[in-house]
Amino acid sequence: MTTPQEPQYADRSYRSTPGIVGGLLLLAFAAWIGGDALVTGEGRVPWIAAAGLLLVVPLVVAFTFRPVVYVNDDRMRVRNPFRTVDLPWASVADVRAGYSSEVVTRDGTTYQLWSVPVSLRERKKAARRQDRAAGTAGPEAARSAGADATIADLRELAERCAARPSAQGAPHVRWAYEIIAPALAGLVLLLVLLAV
Structure with missing residues (x-):
């Protein structure tokens, strides 16, 4: 079967x-x-x-x-202003958002995600909504900031797809x-x- x-x-x-x-x-x-x-x-x-x-x-x-980030089950393609980086999921160590969004490869190289801007103002608003949702008994939905939700999606894809045979390989950079x-x-x- x-x-x-x-x-x-x-x-x-x-x-x-x-x-x-x-x-x-x-x-x-x-x-x-x-x-x-x-x-x-x-x-x-x-x-x-x-x-x-x-x-x-x-x-x-x-x-x-x-600037755009394309993803599928095999790889992430980061297209920034002056270069395009193809990252098979197995080469991705972390996807994170602090003051900017970035992806870190297993060899320690960091690439910025220009198309996923971090808004500290939006992040504070989302934190206030979550605090209000935690303080009420009603089923108010708490949303995270846009960049944080995108980073969570990308991180989940990286973890889920890294073991796929078609997601193996090294990063490739094209100017x-x-x-x-x-x-x-x-x-x-x-x-x-x-x-x-």
Whole structure:
């Protein structure tokens, strides 16, 4: 008799909605200011605006849209502004949230989870709710802070899936040259234009 296979699910993702909204607003502002300078500027102004946009747009994308944590039963993929780290669950020693969210590998390397921001204000509100729930006899549900709930989910996945044969291996880091190259090109072009 064979045991039934566990169902396979698509990657779950954890990202910051306020970060995405902030990124949209920053891109709209950059398009407004930069577009105006490109269209109505005279002399070197359109060139400086183009170089500034080439520098600013990749950085806004890197810090607002790019950060995300993908997880499945085999691994955690941490996509931060300038690099992507693939961590098989067996290589994860701990997932924790103090002043920031981070994952620690078995060899002691720490990677920040940019897409799981820690809000100390939200954490204090959750603690007050839990205190009130403990003091009342009613079935008031106590919620934890968003980052703490996410970290608890990730920690539970790491503990449950670390022994899977498909979750073995070493961490793999890849730099985000698609973000770094245009930003550096914009910086160099901007410096050259400002220097002449």
